[in-house]
Amino acid sequence: MAETIFQKIIDKEIPTEIVYEDDLCIAFKDINPAAPIHLIVIPKKPIESVDDVAEEDEAIVGHLFFAMGKIAKQQGIDRGYRVVTNNGRDAGQEVMHLHFHMLAGRGFSWPPG
Ligand code: 5GP
Numbered sequence: 001m002a003e004t005i006f007q008k009i010i011d012k013e014i015p016t017e018i019v020y021e022d023d024l025c026i027a028f029k030d031i032n033p034a035a036p037i038h039l040i041v042i043p044k045k046p047i048e049s050v051d052d053v054a055e056e057d058e059a060i061v062g063h064l065f066f067a068m069g070k071i072a073k074q075q076g077i078d079r080g081y082r083v084v085t086n087n088g089r090d091a092g093q094e095v096m097h098l099h100f101h102m103l104a105g106r107g108f109s110w111p112p113g
Contacts, residue, residue: 006042006097020071024063027071027102036105037075041068047098050087061098068102077104084112 009016010026017029019039030038043060047053053061072081081104086093 001046001048001096004046004095004097006040006095006099007046010042010044019075020067022067024060025067027067030101034101035103035108037077037081037103039071039075039102040099041071041102042097042099048096049093049098050085053098064100068100071102072104075104077102080104082108 005014008014009018009028018026019029020027020041023044025041025043027039027041030040041064043057043064045057045060047057047060068083081102084101084103085099086101
């Protein structure tokens with residue numbers, strides 16, 4: 001797959017406010033926040049989208065959710081947050097590297113737009 005901007009973030013090639021990192025994933029502040037707290041959580045493995053998650057990736061994807069729970073506590077998010085993944089064109093996926101948005105710090109309506 002073509003190198004994405006998120007690969008450059010993993011490789012520390014562009015300045016980014018990283019809030020969490022371990023062997024399998026990295027989380028950083030979104031450059032264009034849609035909420036007072038807007039983090040992007042990604043696997044270090046370059047999986048393009050939900051559609052591209054292979055059976056061998058199950059542990060990685062599970063780890064992302066484990067990490068998000070830890071990050072929420074570390075960030076002091078105690079009133080809830082929304083986790084979003086945009087998969088494909090209709091959902092508005094712009095960066096073709098699997099990622100979860102963690103949004104917090106305000107209320108969120110449902111259904112989403
Ligand atoms: P998508 O629409 O693909 O679900 O979301 C991609 C997200 O990545 C957007 O919210 C966008 O603001 C964020 N983003 C894109 N490029 C950069 C970047 O270079 N740095 C950071 N920190 N976030 C980025």
